[in-house]
Amino acid sequence: MNDATPIxxxxxxxxxSDQEVRWCPGCGDYAVLKAVQRTMPDLGVAREKTVFISGIGCSSRFPYYMSTYGFHTIHGRAPAFATGVKLANPELDVWIITGDGDALSIGGNHTMHVIRRNLDTQILLFNNEIYGLTKGQYSPTSRIGTRSPSTPFGSVDRPVNPCMFALGSGARFIARGIDVHKNLPDVLKAAHAHKGASFVEIYQNCIVYNDDVFAAFTQKQNAPHAQLWLQAGEKLLFDGGAKGLALDTEALALKVVAGDDPAVIAHNPKNRGMAAMLIEMQQSEGFPVALGVIYEDPRPTFESAVIEQNAKAAEGKAPDLQKLVSKGQTWQVLKEPRAE
Known part of the structure; x- marks a missing residue:
């Protein structure tokens, strides 16, 4: 299919795909899968130009369930495979599916580099704050006090904040969503529209090993006052508009004020400092959870820079494989005639 062929x-x-979906009954992965499948027709992309790449974990079964090209790869190394795919064929639409353990433990190094390089790919990190596939050990995002087979007395590790990790790695697009929320497709569309590495943390419930860990802001009765869905240019209001966020200029931090307070600020997704404040808001301190597109400030992609560099290096040169192979210290073994 060429660019002139209509999609x-x-x-x-x-x-x-025709594969049987095999996750635990009630797993949040089902909701994310359906959200992605519902979103894809609206993106204007072709299935034969779409690739889903995963590492290891419950979420990493994802490529089997999409009727596209896909790779189920090595633990934590999906970004490396995605980089190779995108450089080999920049026209492909590449998605990375990963989990909090896959991306932030063994894969932390690879996740950091694919973000800082700004490869044009969508990174969906399913965060359930636990290792589900290997039966419930604590993960890099598990909260202090989490009891698990590997921390029977409660975890003493300070957890990683995935979005802050992404921001620190140089991400130019950071967003959050919830597995079962109606707004998740909108978050996915925004991530796809961004040129570069789009990092999306999806709060995903593990019904077996970490059930309701996000209930404080996902349950219906808690959602209005605990969720803040961000929209560029719109005021940071939550709790039905009764509360808002303003900047405490003395402390250089956000504070909760009445919704009708003129000090309520509007969301500017290009403000990196404000993005850091929104990411780090804690419910325990009376703040809501920031959801939607938190930060977006595009810059040139990794693959575009590589393509440009290769084109310049090839200017005025004719391809000659034999000359390339013979370059440097080489020698040729000639077969001498056999003595009679």
Missing amino acids: PTTTAKDWA
Whole structure:
């Protein structure tokens, strides 16, 4: 298919493979899968130009369930495979599916580099704050006090904040969503529209090993006052508009004020300092959880820089494989005639 060929109209069913979906009943991964399958027809992309790449973990079964190209790869190394795929064929639409353990433990190094390089890919990090596939050990995002087979007395580790990790790694697009929330497709569309590495943390419930760990802001009765869905240019209001966020200029920090307070500020996704404040807001301190697009400030992508560099290096040169192979210290073994 070339660029002039129109992309066929598809439905969510067209993006679903014929494989039996095998996650625990009630797992949040089902909701994320359906959200992605519903979103793909709206993106204007072709299935044969779409690739889903995963590492190891519950979420990493994802490529089997998408009717696209895909790779189920090595623990933590999905970014390396994605980089190779994108450099080999920049026209492909590449998605990385990973979990909090896969991306931030063994894969922390690879996640950092794919973000700082700004490879044009969508990184969906399913965060359930636990290792589900290997039966409930604590993960890099598990909270202090988490009891698990590997921390029977409670974890004493300070958890990683995935979005802050991404911001510190140089991410130019950071967003958050919730597995079962109706707004997740909008977050996915925004991530896809961004040119560069789009980092999306998805709060995903593990019904077996960490059930309701996010209930304080995901349950219906808690959502209004505990969730802040961000929209560029709109005021930072939550709790039905009764509360808002303002900047405490003395402390250089956010503070909760009444919704009608003129000091309530509007969301500017290009403000990196404000993004850090929104990411680090703690419910325990009376703040809501920031959701939606937190930060977006595009810059040139990694693959575009590589393509440009290769083009300049090739200017005025004719391809000659034999000359390339013979370059440097080489020698040739000639077969001498056999003595009679």
